[in-house]
Amino acid sequence: MRCTVFGATGYIGGRLIPELIAAGHQVRAVARTPEKLAHVPWAQQVEIVKADATDADSVAAALKGQEVVYYLVHSLNRRDFAVTDRKAAEIIATAARDADISRLVYLGGITPAHGRLSRHLASRAQVGRILLDSGVPTVELRAAVILGSGSASFEMLRYLTERLPVMVTPRWVRNRIQPIAIRDVLHYLSRAPELPAEVNRSFDIGGPDILTYMDMMRRYAVVARLPRRVIVPVRLLTPWLSAQWVNLVTPVPRSIAVPLIESLIHEVVCTDHDIDDHIPRPDGGLTDYDRAIELALTRIRDDEVPTRWSDASTPGAPSDPMPTDPAWSGGTLYHDVRELHTDAPAETVWQVIEAIGGENGWYSFPLAWSVRGWIDRLTGGVGLRRGRRDARRLRVGEALDWWRVEHLERPRMLRLRAEMRVPGRAWLELAVEPDADGGSTYRQRALFEPHGLAGHAYWKAVAPFHTVVFGGMVRNVVGAAEHRATAAADAETAGGPPLDR
Missing domain, CATH: 3.40.50.720 (NAD(P)-binding Rossmann-like Domain)
Structure with missing residues (x-):
């Protein structure tokens, strides 16, 4: 009809x-x-x-x-x-x-x-x-x-x-x-x-x-x-x-x-x-x-937090949220979104993204990450000790420090789910999109779904530190990618072998 x-x-x-x-x-x-x-x-x-x-x-x-x-x-x-x-x-x-x-x-x-x-x-x-x-x-x-x-x-x-x-x-x-x-x-x-x-x-x-x-x-x-x-x-x-x-x-x-x-x-x-x-x-x-x-x-x-891993119901059911939902719906999912343009190509930025964590670190305020890891361990959490399986490549479902890899769309987006002890659920999403000029845009999104009043209090308590931790992380990830791109260009100019990717 x-x-x-x-x-x-x-x-x-x-x-x-x-x-x-x-x-x-x-x-x-x-x-x-x-x-x-x-x-x-x-x-x-x-x-x-x-x-x-x-x-x-x-x-x-x-x-x-x-x-x-x-x-x-x-x-x-x-x-x-x-x-x-x-x-x-x-x-x-x-x-x-x-x-x-x-x-x-x-x-x-x-x-x-x-x-x-x-x-x-x-x-x-x-x-x-x-x-x-x-x-x-x-x-x-x-x-x-x-x-x-x-x-x-x-x-x-x-x-x-x-x-x-x-x-x-x-x-x-x-x-x-x-x-x-x-x-x-x-x-x-x-x-x-x-x-x-x-x-x-x-x-x-x-x-x-x-x-x-x-x-x-x-x-x-x-x-x-x-x-x-x-x-x-x-x-x-x-x-x-x-x-x-x-x-x-x-x-x-x-x-x-x-x-x-x-x-x-x-x-x-x-x-x-x-x-x-x-x-x-x-x-x-x-x-x-x-x-x-x-x-x-x-x-x-x-x-x-778009995923395909939900076991609670059939994906794509008619009750799924739509982009036309009221702007206020789902408002208890807190966001910290940051992005930065770089001349480094998207492929190089992706190499930094996929290699994050473990011995490579989190590109921002190492002491803050370490202290948070210690606190998590003291309260019975996993802390930062798990590291990563491979220094350069990740697989969906594997542990990465106190995160678990939820989604991997190579070479565009990595989403991690936190397994630290917090009053709610948290994710960290790292993505890169190529630009028409040969550069790229790095986008970083931290999300937190609070569990009750304690969850809301937790987010508000840590929010003041986000500029230092997440702001620094954006700059340092992009900086690492630009350093790689420069080193690769220098090696190619000198006629040497390309950097190990």
Whole structure:
């Protein structure tokens, strides 16, 4: 089918499009800023068009010649999000009817049967009604908390649990929630075009577990191997005050945190499972809560430290993070990134990179590395004594001082995983890219994934030394490469044998 996706640069849209491509659909990706899609892996497999959901003319042009429209847009980060979303939904509904679209698909939120709705849920419900009344066959899939790396709901849960071993919380932490894994949401969305034309209704979708938010935080701590969290619910914390705290403790912006917190005053549990009569469940069944958390945490690590060695889940699964995820997602992976241009050719810089460590050293502040090694040994770690197997060449999986070689892409990139005792996980990535002028650019990236409050404190404590250690390392690696290049050139000029490489 010919499918148009509004919200292609968003959290859900960026994951859905590869699923639609894999299913054999022709996809038109719609974005207000198409440049954001220029470097996504599937950019060459779709038609990318520019349109704004609040502009009727651009929407009409985007829908021309299409069959299925996915509407995955909402303006939660705006104060007037309800007004904006209503206007956009009305434009989409009219344009879809005029373009003779055969199916509209919308992802909304589970609506509680009783009580006054939060602004967020009320807006989602309003958009759903507008689309269902459009005259175009519409399916509205309604979900509660979506568990996936990068989703606002998951990141809020994640940061609160990781950073706060003791929490004073509002009463809503005892409300019941039926979360669903992102992979299961994508399953239902990607199968929605198969529904017959007479189906025009909402469906609740949720995972197999019904939990309180308190349960979710405590079980997250178990999966993440954190100590048990102490949670004390009190009456005084209003949703607004809670949102201010979320904004302080987590990277989720206040504009998003406020409506999300307001929605948690409701119990959001599926009132029906009628979707099972139309779309079969995923192979192996729906993803349970603990597995969803495990997958999401693995995806966060894999996103910031790209690897092929993850054993926790199948690489390339639809819940993998995408470049279009919010900029704040996965923010607890700290970075120290440095690069330097050199006249030395990339091949020579690579020789220095692959020979690093062991007797060759780490090219920066040897005393600091030695002291850190001693401390690691005193605390039961491996220290720096392991050295390296070969003075010039490495193999994936081998030990290198207190590191282990995780990835080796010769002659471009080396990634090491730390095996020292630290409150978290750490990597060091060394890479080189050739330049058009015959020189090259050396790039060095240190990454640290903190484990609880101790991890955050550790990074902040060592951060002041990074300029000396990592800054010096960049300069000295490049200096060693330039020295090699000069020596090789001198030897060639003198007619002697080339340097041993």
